[in-house]
């Protein structure tokens with residue numbers, strides 16, 4: 001089990017926004033979907049696109065490379081193609097965002 005590490009504060013990722021952080025040597029995309037935070041691997045499972053640079057709307061991130069869409073709350077492909085993005089445990093303590101990425 002890894003430990004939670006602080007990556008930033010809630011003001012770094014306002015509602016409807018996203019930001020990529022480095023955690024334990026990994027690129028992790030943090031999404032704020034209406035005040036709830038989610039952390040996904042920043043690498044698209046299709047061909048490695050940088051998910052954190054895609055369009056984010058509601059709970060859906062669209063990969064900037066070929067347009068595959070993933071639900072940030074589950075990491076699952078929106079159309080159920082069996083592709084899944086790895087998710088990381090995330091929590092907010094005070095104003096700090098903490099992620100457990102191993």
Ligand code: FES
Nearest residue numbers: 044047049063066
């Ligand atoms: S790399 Fe993300 S859709 Fe192709």
